[in-house]
Amino acid sequence: MAQRPINTTQPNTSGSPSSFSERGLVPEESREAYDCAIVGGGVAGLTLAIQLAQAGRRVVLFEKETYPFHRVCGEYISMENYAFLERLGVPLAELNLPVMTRFTVSSPSGVALHHPLDIGGVGITHYSFDPLLVGLAARHGATIRQGSKVTDVAFADDEFTVTVAGGATYRARTVCGAWGKHANLDGKLKRPYLAESRQGRQFVAVKYHLQLDYFPEATVEMHNFKDGYCGLSPVPGGLTNCSYISDLRNLRAHGNSIAEMERQVLMRNPLLRPYLQAAQRSDFPPLVISQITFRERSTVDNHVLMLGDAAGTIAPLCGNGMSMGMNAGFLLHPLLLEFLNGRISRAALEEQYTRAWRQLLSVRITAGRLIHQVFGQPQLTTAGIQVLRRLPFLTDFILKQTHGQAY
Numbered sequence: 001m002a003q004r005p006i007n008t009t010q011p012n013t014s015g016s017p018s019s020f021s022e023r024g025l026v027p028e029e030s031r032e033a034y035d036c037a038i039v040g041g042g043v044a045g046l047t048l049a050i051q052l053a054q055a056g057r058r059v060v061l062f063e064k065e066t067y068p069f070h071r072v073c074g075e076y077i078s079m080e081n082y083a084f085l086e087r088l089g090v091p092l093a094e095l096n097l098p099v100m101t102r103f104t105v106s107s108p109s110g111v112a113l114h115h116p117l118d119i120g121g122v123g124i125t126h127y128s129f130d131p132l133l134v135g136l137a138a139r140h141g142a143t144i145r146q147g148s149k150v151t152d153v154a155f156a157d158d159e160f161t162v163t164v165a166g167g168a169t170y171r172a173r174t175v176c177g178a179w180g181k182h183a184n185l186d187g188k189l190k191r192p193y194l195a196e197s198r199q200g201r202q203f204v205a206v207k208y209h210l211q212l213d214y215f216p217e218a219t220v221e222m223h224n225f226k227d228g229y230c231g232l233s234p235v236p237g238g239l240t241n242c243s244y245i246s247d248l249r250n251l252r253a254h255g256n257s258i259a260e261m262e263r264q265v266l267m268r269n270p271l272l273r274p275y276l277q278a279a280q281r282s283d284f285p286p287l288v289i290s291q292i293t294f295r296e297r298s299t300v301d302n303h304v305l306m307l308g309d310a311a312g313t314i315a316p317l318c319g320n321g322m323s324m325g326m327n328a329g330f331l332l333h334p335l336l337l338e339f340l341n342g343r344i345s346r347a348a349l350e351e352q353y354t355r356a357w358r359q360l361l362s363v364r365i366t367a368g369r370l371i372h373q374v375f376g377q378p379q380l381t382t383a384g385i386q387v388l389r390r391l392p393f394l395t396d397f398i399l400k401q402t403h404g405q406a407y
Ligand SMILES: Cc1cc2nc3c(=O)[nH]c(=O)nc-3n(C[C@H](O)[C@H](O)[C@H](O)COP(=O)(O)OP(=O)(O)OC[C@H]3O[C@@H](n4cnc5c(N)ncnc54)[C@H](O)[C@@H]3O)c2cc1C
Pocket: 039, 040, 041, 042, 043, 044, 045, 062, 063, 064, 065, 071, 072, 073, 074, 075, 076, 077, 078, 148, 149, 150, 151, 178, 179, 180, 181, 182, 183, 184, 185, 205, 206, 243, 244, 245, 307, 308, 309, 310, 314, 316, 319, 320, 321, 322, 323, 325
């Protein structure tokens, strides 16, 4: 059954997740084209929706899941986004979020480096953050269609038709693809990166929220194991986010059992072992996603403007995928307004967005990809950490490459 939109003419002002999930009404098909249809309600899509709605534009956002829900993510938000999020209306200062100012990294054998994290970040859970963003978007007049999976996006006569499961269609002048690491629409649009991905390395990612007896204050930890690494950092509620990424081969080699892979591979790192033992005792099953690749992607496909992980997935060890998603929307929204106001052509919009995205974000993605290749290689990681222990300025330099400027 299709879902009722959160907002059509009456802005939703409650911001409470439960008010976003009323079921039962067949969606009205839009007669007037939306200015922008955003596919995917993660941090990239939602923050773009808020910006466009704040500018008075007609925005519809489609999310296939129903809020609130958990996502596989370290849930560390770099401070570079703090002012931006506050400008959007996110009351960060009132949320009493854990702040991180220190960093520990270890090799699979347990050789560790401890270092200050200059720019730092805060911990937040998607379970509470996403509904907050949904509330803000709706309050500014965006229509949020949750539980609505987009099955097709077609472009003809300078306009898009977006089709959702169940067959309803929506017209839009622009479409932004914020559907994350991989989605049905990548195949539908025949995105070129898919052909290469089939030959490349594939990763699996896992997340827990742990109640630990002890976790060092204000610290992000990153522990390597063979062909992967695991991050730990505090999130609200006295919990610790524990999320890792591993080459799919580790899982296959252990009968596709997460618990067995953790015992045989991850727990060989003596610094990681106690946390994972706690994880295996926890009442909550881990959240698992697969088919992750780090191939280069295009920022525009069939006139759909991509942002967030859909435009390029940064290695999670850089801890900044959410920043990059928000940054992309920040770059894109003034260009979209220029186009919607008739000041630039569609070709100029696509060309200027691609150029701006590359200028700001491709260095970080490339840095992430390079570091990602070293991480998870036992000897290389140990040697690298030993070098970094002697050269703190080099650690600062590497950390800077994976973080951006405040905006
Ligand atoms: C193990 C791990 C740890 C990480 N840790 C961090 C961290 O600590 N800090 C950080 O900044 N980044 C981290 N990242 C990266 C970060 O999670 C992502 O970069 C970020 O969430 C991407 O946001 P997004 O909005 O682009 O995509 P997503 O958050 O994936 O959102 C995409 C949305 O699109 C929806 N969708 C997909 N297809 C459709 C469709 N057809 N129709 C409608 N909706 C659709 C999905 O349901 C989803 O909600 C980590 C990643 C991993 C794997």
